[in-house]
Amino acid sequence: xKAKILVGAHYGLKDWIIQRATAVVMALYTLILGIAxxxxxxxxxxxxxxxxxxxxxxxxxxxxxxxxxxxAWIGVRDLWMDYVKCTAVRxxxxxxxxxxxxxxxxxxxxxxxxx
Amino acid sequence: MPELTKQRPKYLAINEIRLPVPGFVSILHRVxxxxxxxxxxxxxxxxxxxxxxxxxFQTFKAIVGHPxxxxxLFGLCWAYLHHFCAGIRFLLLDVHVGIEKEQARASxxxxxxxxxxxxxxxxxxxxxxx
Numbered sequence: 001x002k003a004k005i006l007v008g009a010h011y012g013l014k015d016w017i018i019q020r021a022t023a024v025v026m027a028l029y030t031l032i033l034g035i036a037x038x039x040x041x042x043x044x045x046x047x048x049x050x051x052x053x054x055x056x057x058x059x060x061x062x063x064x065x066x067x068x069x070x071x072a073w074i075g076v077r078d079l080w081m082d083y084v085k086c087t088a089v090r091x092x093x094x095x096x097x098x099x100x101x102x103x104x105x106x107x108x109x110x111x112x113x114x115x
Numbered sequence: 116m117p118e119l120t121k122q123r124p125k126y127l128a129i130n131e132i133r134l135p136v137p138g139f140v141s142i143l144h145r146v147x148x149x150x151x152x153x154x155x156x157x158x159x160x161x162x163x164x165x166x167x168x169x170x171x172f173q174t175f176k177a178i179v180g181h182p183x184x185x186x187x188l189f190g191l192c193w194a195y196l197h198h199f200c201a202g203i204r205f206l207l208l209d210v211h212v213g214i215e216k217e218q219a220r221a222s223x224x225x226x227x228x229x230x231x232x233x234x235x236x237x238x239x240x241x242x243x244x245x
Binding site for chain 2 (some may be wrong): 020022023027030045048051052053061072075076079105107112113115
């Protein structure tokens with residue numbers, strides 16, 4: 001049986017691009033949120049709830065959250081790939097990382113959309 | 116196998132080897148990313164409390180008012196800002212902006228200075244200095 005070749009050109013390119021695309025989404029969100037906070041969007045709890053609960057942020061914050069989860073998945077996966085040599089341990093850590101990040105993402109969206 | 120047992124001279128002076136500034140920024144990018152990942156549940160708890168009921172908001176204020184929490188939050192603030200600035204530098208390097216050695220060193224120093232500077236500004240604002 002011919003072994004599947006898992007290395008070579010373009011293997012991993014998709015994740016590489018997604019890591020950068022999600023980084024751009026998060027950077028833009030950070031700048032927008034930073035400007036909104038400087039403009040007084042977090043001066044008290046009422047304005048903070050109003051800021052995060054308004055239509056625009058209800059739309060873009062989940063995009064930030066999903067970008068963060070995917071970005072963190074690629075980054076942490078690279079870490080396990082770099083330092084954990086035992087395949088069984090590494091694959092277990094991969095699964096745990098995915099479960100944790102999916103849980104965080106759902107929790108975060110629920111915090112935002114409950115407003 | 117005589118060639119394997121032959122003593123070969125080594126000139127590694129560990130105390131004189133320095134990681135270049137771009138390498139330092141790179142490893143800090145990884146360290147800050149790990150720190151932020153590990154802090155996610157703590158940060159989500161704070162977000163939930165800050166957006167919750169009036170009582171929950173008081174709990175949020177009590178937590179962020181604690182000196183130890185402040186220290187952790189300033190650390191995380193630096194981690195976020197460093198990851199942000201170094202990330203932008205990496206994106207520019209990806210599109211071949213500033214890849215010459217001198218420029219790359221200068222931008223690496225810039226990342227360290229800007230992220231630390233912004234962290235100090237945020238920390239001073241948070242502490243109510245201005």
